[in-house]
Amino acid sequence: MSIQEVSDLWQQAAACRGPNxxxxxxxxxxxxxxxxxxxxxxxxxxxxxxxxxxxxLDYAVGIREQHGIWGGLTENERREVAAVTA
Ligand code: SF4
Incomplete structure (x- = not known):
């Protein structure tokens, strides 16, 4: 199983899929x-x-996603997480 396939697995269970x-x-x-x-x-x-x-959240912080809510955090909140864990 590739890294992309593992990534896809969690995305398939995302509560934000669909119209929301x-x-x-x-x-x-x-x-x-x-x-x-x-x-x-x-x-x-x-x-x-x-x-x-x-x-x-791990994914969004890992790729330094600049936009949107990921893992329950805004982009600014993720930057704070990344700074603490760096
Ligand atoms: S953005 Fe929120 S709802 Fe969507 S996969 Fe991440 S934690 Fe789940």
């Missing part, structure tokens, strides 16, 4: 701060229920 996926990333249009906070809070609630939260 759009709330995990900023829209292409300008987003007001209050709308962003609300969207991120909804995404984080889904992450709390996700069985693959840990591998998701």
């Amino acid at each position: 996926q759009v709330i995990f990333f900023p829209p292409s249009r300008l987003e007001r701060r209050t709308d962003k906070r609300r969207r991120e809070a909804r995404a984080k609630e889904i992450c709390l229920t996700c069985s693959v939260k840990d591998p998701c």
Whole structure:
């Protein structure tokens, strides 16, 4: 099994798959701060229920993903995690 296949396995169990996926990333249009906070809070609630939260966060921190909610954290929160673990 390749590294890509292992990566795909956790992604198949992601609670954010499907129509909710759009709330995990900023829209292409300008987003007001209050709308962003609300969207991120909804995404984080889904992450709390996700069985693959840990591998998701490890993956996002590992590739230094710049956008979206991954593993229940925003990009800024992931940067803080990466700085602590570096
Ligand atoms: S932790 Fe959140 S972003 Fe990661 S796979 Fe689960 S629902 Fe999606």
